[in-house]
Amino acid sequence: MKRFFLYYILFFFILFSSCITNKDVVYLQDKGTKVNDSLQIQALSKPYRVQVNDVLSIDVKALDKELVEIFNPTTSAMGKTQQSLYxxxxxxxxxxxxxxxxxxxxxVLGFTVEEIEEKVKSELLLKYFKKTAQIFVTVKLAGLKYTTLGEIGSKGSNVLYQDRVNILEAIANAGDILDTGDRKDVLIVRQYPGGQKIHHIDLTNITAMKSEFYFIQPNDLIMVKPLKRKAIGAGQTATQTLTTIASIFSVLVSTYFLARNL
Known part of the structure; x- marks a missing residue:
């Protein structure tokens, strides 16, 4: 009988320790790293370079507006939309x-948008326009597209019309990570000229802001794994866990006394 209740106590301890704590869900905690209160985020040392399947928006302007219309197929009365750019x-x-x-x-593979602007402008001046045309070329990525999977509010593809987006902004736009998601090991699947690579980032640690993967890139896949606690099946909070424990404990006790009376 004593051994039986010892098993109950051990089971109770395991379930109680499985509830989700603040340390699991709070972003950018100072975990004894002694960072300054005014932590500065350094700009990416390497600007984004265009990859295969990227979609570019290119605008050409000159003194003769009618002459440059042929170079601007995405310009219309409705403006530039994601569909028109596609x-x-x-x-x-x-x-x-x-x-x-x-x-x-x-x-344009491997070029920055600034380098593409200069390349298009140079080619136009060389083959089509004179310097007196006062050409102005603007090149932008047609939205920053990324995909989210796993324990996150909204799964699927998202597009943000910004030049730079950090991973917290991307996750917030997708409905935030669920309480059952593992913020300590978020996976980023990133495309490179030689293939794809998987990177890891701990979003509960403030040092994530200094990571080279803090800012996402076009076509990134953000994957959030479930916490191990979710697999156990206990509640997310202490109240839910205690309710689960009470139900299981009641069933086990009833089973034990029924077995003794047989």
Whole structure:
């Protein structure tokens, strides 16, 4: 009988320790790293370089507005939308090229948007315009697209029209990580010219703000694993855990006394 109740106590301890605590859900905690109150986020040392399947929005402006219309297929009365950019934007093909009006194929793989601006401007001046045309070229990514999976509020693809987005902004836009999600080991699947790589980031630690993966990149996949506590099946809070324990304890006690009376 004593051994039986010792098992109950051990089971009670395991379940009680499985409830989710503040340390599991609070972002950017100072875990004894002695960071300054005014932690500065350093800009990415390496600007984003265009990859295969990226969609570019390219605007060409000059003194003669009618003359440059052919170079701006995505301009319309409705403006530039995600749908119009999908059909009329400049998609980087598997060889790293875009098909630009008049100029034909331009290789942009591995270039920054600033470098592409200079390249398009130079080609236009060389083959089509004179310097007196006062050409102005603007190149932007057609939205920063990323995908979320796992223990997160909204799964699927999202597009944000910003030049830079950090992972907390991306997660907030997707409905935040659920209480049952593991914030200490969030996975980022990132595309590189040679393939994909998986990176890890601990969002409960304030040092995540200094990580090279704190800012997301186009086509990133953010995966949030479930906490091990969820697999146990106990509640997320102490109250829920105690309710679960009480129910299981009651069933076990009833089973034990019924077995003794047989």
């Amino acid at each position: 059909f009329n934007g400049f998609t980087v093909d598997l060889h790293g090229n875009i098909e630009f009006p008049i100029l034909g194929e331009l290789n």
